[in-house]
Each structure stands twice: as C-alpha cells, then as structure tokens.
Amino acid sequence: MLLVGTGRVPRxxxxxxxxxxxxxxxxxxxxxxxxxxxxxxVGSPTVARRGAWQNWGRNQTCDxxxxxxxxxxxxxxxxxxxxxxxxxxxxIAATGHSFSDIACTDSRMLRIEALDRVIDVDRDAMxxxxxxxxxxxxxxxxxxxxxxxxSNLGDIDKQTLAGALSTGTHGTSHRLGPIAAAVIGxxxxxxxxxxxTCSPTEEPELFECARIGLGVFGIITKVRLQCEPAFRLHSLxxxxxxxxxxxxxxxxxANNDHVDSYWFPHSEVVTIKAAxxxxxxxxxxxxxxQWREEVLIGNYIFGGLxxxxxxxxxxxxxxxxxxxxxxxxxxxxxxxHRVFCSPRLIRFVEMEYALPIEQMQATLRRIRELIExxxxxxxxxxxxxxxxxxxxxxxxxxxxxxxxxxxHVSSGTPFEKYFRGVExxxxxxxxxxxxxxxxxxxxxxxxxxxxxxxxFQKVRATWDPEGRFANAYTDRVLGPTK
Numbered sequence: 001m002l003l004v005g006t007g008r009v010p011r012x013x014x015x016x017x018x019x020x021x022x023x024x025x026x027x028x029x030x031x032x033x034x035x036x037x038x039x040x041x042v043g044s045p046t047v048a049r050r051g052a053w054q055n056w057g058r059n060q061t062c063d064x065x066x067x068x069x070x071x072x073x074x075x076x077x078x079x080x081x082x083x084x085x086x087x088x089x090x091x092i093a094a095t096g097h098s099f100s101d102i103a104c105t106d107s108r109m110l111r112i113e114a115l116d117r118v119i120d121v122d123r124d125a126m127x128x129x130x131x132x133x134x135x136x137x138x139x140x141x142x143x144x145x146x147x148x149x150x151s152n153l154g155d156i157d158k159q160t161l162a163g164a165l166s167t168g169t170h171g172t173s174h175r176l177g178p179i180a181a182a183v184i185g186x187x188x189x190x191x192x193x194x195x196x197t198c199s200p201t202e203e204p205e206l207f208e209c210a211r212i213g214l215g216v217f218g219i220i221t222k223v224r225l226q227c228e229p230a231f232r233l234h235s236l237x238x239x240x241x242x243x244x245x246x247x248x249x250x251x252x253x254a255n256n257d258h259v260d261s262y263w264f265p266h267s268e269v270v271t272i273k274a275a276x277x278x279x280x281x282x283x284x285x286x287x288x289x290q291w292r293e294e295v296l297i298g299n300y301i302f303g304g305l306x307x308x309x310x311x312x313x314x315x316x317x318x319x320x321x322x323x324x325x326x327x328x329x330x331x332x333x334x335x336x337h338r339v340f341c342s343p344r345l346i347r348f349v350e351m352e353y354a355l356p357i358e359q360m361q362a363t364l365r366r367i368r369e370l371i372e373x374x375x376x377x378x379x380x381x382x383x384x385x386x387x388x389x390x391x392x393x394x395x396x397x398x399x400x401x402x403x404x405x406x407x408h409v410s411s412g413t414p415f416e417k418y419f420r421g422v423e424x425x426x427x428x429x430x431x432x433x434x435x436x437x438x439x440x441x442x443x444x445x446x447x448x449x450x451x452x453x454x455x456f457q458k459v460r461a462t463w464d465p466e467g468r469f470a471n472a473y474t475d476r477v478l479g480p481t482k
Contacts, residue, residue: 053109055096056158057349058411059438062104067093069111073195073221076112080219081193083108084468091471092215094133094160098167098436099350101473102214113160115221118142126227127184132162132220140337148227152176153340155260162220167436168212168396170404171340172260172385174253180211180392185224188217191468195221209459212392214435216474217463233258233339234280237273239327242368245270246361253386258340262381263364265371266317269324270384275339283333303346306410309379316377348380351419351438352406353431354396357386360403363429367405370421378418380408393452396432406437435477443479 054061065088070076083090092110093103103109112133120129126148130139137157143149152171159169161179170178185199186207196218198207210217240248242263249272253259256274263270305323309316332339355363364382371378383406387397396402407422409415419438423431430449433439447453460481464470467481 053093053096053104055098055103057096057099057347059099059349059415060096060101060104062101062106062109064091064105064109065107067109067111069114071114073115073189076110076115076219076221077189077193077195079108079110079193080189080191080468084192084466087466089468089470090219091469092162092166092219094163095135095158097156097159097163099438100436101471102167102436103163104473105471107471110219112162112219112221116160119222121146121148123147126229127224128227129185129222129224130161132165132223133160135160136164137337137341140341143227144230144335144337147230149230149336150179150182150225151228152181152258153179153337155340155342156344157337157341158344161223163436165211165220165223166213166215168394168434169436170385170387170396171258172387172404173258174386174401175257175388177387177390177397178212178392178395180395181390182225182227183211183223184226185222186210186220187222189219189221191218191464191466196463197222199224205455205459206463208391209393209456212395212435214394214474214478216460216469216478218469231277231336232280232282232333233275233336234278234333235273235275235331235339237271237330239324239329240270240272242268242270245272246364249361249384250357259386261384263368263384264320264324264327264381265368265376265378266320267324269327271327278333280333282335283331285332303410306346306379306413309377310410310413313377316379320379347411348408349411349413349415349438350406350408351415351422352383352404352434353422353426353439354387354402354404354434355426355429355431357401357403359429360384360405363425364405366425367407367422370425371418374417374421376418376421378407379410379413382407393456394435394450396434399451404434406434441477443477446477 052063053067068079070079080090089105089107090110091103091105092112094111094113115131115133116138117131119131128143136159139161140157152173154169154171165180165183168178168180187195187197188210190196196203198210200207206217252272252274256276258275260273261270305319309319367382385404387402389400390397392398407418420440423440432449433441465481470481
C-alpha cells in the first residue's frame, strides 16, 4: 500500500545563511583588502568550472545527456518509464554533497529537490512521512515546529533525505545508528516507472536493502521516519593532547551520548566534543559571536589560510599548528539539530572509512606515521566518530561496533597520494568505505567485508535486472547487474 501521507568552532547555527548574506554584502561594499582576498580564496558556491554537472567538492564532474527536474510524482514516473523504454540508465543527483562519483552518469540525470513536501505527521506514533527530495535542514525545521526530532544526525544538513539515506550518512553515538536506522517505510519508483512501497512487513527484503541502497533499487520518493520528542543537547568541546585523547576516547565515547573528535595533522591537538541530552534551558552565545566564530573564523578565515597553504605547501604544517593551538573550550545548550549540524562553507574533499572500533587508536597512529613519513601537507583535520552495530546489509556499521576515521583536504589540493595511503591502511583492518565519499575500492575487494553482500545482490537483481539505475560507480563497487 502507499505510504500515508565544540573547539573554537561551536556547533549548529541554522541562521548562518542570513549571516552569510550580510557578509557578502559587506564584502561587496568594501571591495578590496584582506576580507575580499579571503572571500575570493574561499570561492563562490555556485561556480561550476567544467562539465554539465559538478559536485559540491568540485572533484567530480559529468556530462549527462539530460538533466531533468520533475515537479510531480507522476512526471517522475513518466521520466523513468521513458528511460526504461529507451534502454537508458538513470541516476539521481541533488545537492552534490557526495565526494565519490556515485551520482555521475553519461546518461539521464534526475533531480528530485522539487519533491519536498511534508505528507503526514502522526504525533501519537511520533512519525513523519515526507517526500524524499526534502533537504535535511528543512526536515529538521519542520520536525522542530511539531515538537519532534531525529535521534542522530550528521554534521552537514544540506543533503536531500534520499541522498543521505542512499549513501549511509551518519552522525556519531555509541547507541544510536545512522539516519537510515530511523526509516520505517519507503516508497520507490522502480525501473519500469511503477511505484512500490516497502516496510519491515511489506517487501521486507527490499526495505532492508534500500535503506542504504546506493540508488540501485529505484528512486526513493517518500520516506516515513521514526522520530522522538524534541530534545536539547548540552555540548562541551575541549582540546586534548594526542595520546591522552586516544587513551581516553573509548571511555569518553561510552559515557556520552554523542562524541565527535578532530585531530589536527602536524600537531598534538585533538578536540573532543561531547554532547548529551539535557533539560537545561537553551544557552548559546550571541548571534554576533556565533557568526564570528562559526562563519568568519571557522569558515572564511580558515578557508583563506587553506588557500594560502595550497599556494605555499611548505607553510601547511605551521598553519595547522597555529590553528590547533587556538582551539579552546566551547560550551552550549541548544535544540538537538543545531548542535548536531554546523555550517560548512569551505569546500573540501573527503574519504571516510568504517573499521572495528577496537582498531581505531592503532589505525589513527598509522595515519599519523603516513603523513610524517611521506611528508604530506595535510590542511584539514581527521575526524573520529562511532556508531553501534546495525543490521542494514550495506551499512558501514553492519554487524560490528564501528569507529569512523575521515580524512579531508581542501578542494583543489592534490589528494590521491594521501587517500590511497590511508586506504591501504584501512584494507588491513577490513575497513569499509563511506559510499558517498572518495575511495578506490572494487566489488571484488568489498564483497568479503559484508556478511549480507549476496542478499543485497539478489534483491538488486530482482528489482533492477537490466541495471537501469546503475552507473560506472555502481558497476565498479557492486559489480554489473548482468
């Protein structure tokens, strides 16, 4: 049936968009000087330098034969059906926040951001049904209006819900899973343009796999999510010495609701942000101070320093140490999504791996050794997170308690030597790459790392036997359907 309708940079200010407009207005007014140079270094968020489509990180481009944005479910079904009759592949691309080529295609590209309505809210059951093109920050606001919230979120909220689910987007917690764990029902457009709904009791195998399905089962059009009453989080972020942070990380992670940590390469500094549920009233800095720390310092000035480092790579270690030395204690109490999510205006490229949680410390030390021995100039922190084991077949945390290590570089910085070196380390601990982030893996290497790989492939062959929703990325990481 159809679905019924905290370091120096504190976390999560949903008003930063207005602040950015004020900043751009100020920049245009002054026109010259250090601030205009910083903004030029950061770059315009709307410029696509090459190709018909380019992702947010500017490391992926493609030239689809068409880019179409259906305005209704009927139009979407007709577009998919016409592609099937023409023997064409279809891929969904939305906000472009994936760093892998998961959205790229040389065939037909569809964008579903226009399908973003709230369909139904059941306050008694604490569920919401929405169209899957809704952006996460809009979903968070809609939930907050109704006194609801999602249990766990990542730190970027600009993705569509469909994209976040399909790639396995996650936050951090020792007991709460990825966003996909909150899904209790899906509606998809299948390869021939038909609609199918699935849940734990209706087409259960499709439901299990499509929650993190890389877009290969169909186009997700509606999602029913299990929510909970809105809650506040008390967030405390403090700098720690590298070895002390690693030694205490297991205990800190186990004894706090959400722990997000960053190590600054070339330094001894690890910032640890612990967030816990609280009944305390909202307590945050003034809007002006929040904008100064989150947008001006945490994005524009940091972006300017990263741009300077790209021009003078030998300066990167000293810049990194300077930034790390300025990390201080930051504390706040706010509604949950404003603590989970934070503004990300500086473009970067990222690779993230999931590994057995007991391997985290040794693996991070090896990444540090790699950076030092290869004299890599790394201008972005390494992020450390955790998730409990789950039962979603191609979830990075399937079947094991998991730590996540994410490496980044600013957009425009050569990354292959660094990322391939990290990936070689991850291969030794059966690391699983984040589906939406850069990696160089193949189906042959990945299959042994997932106990339900065969089940996923069987369900895929049932629902898309001709590979209409495949592309070069899924051919590489999942194998072709034929």
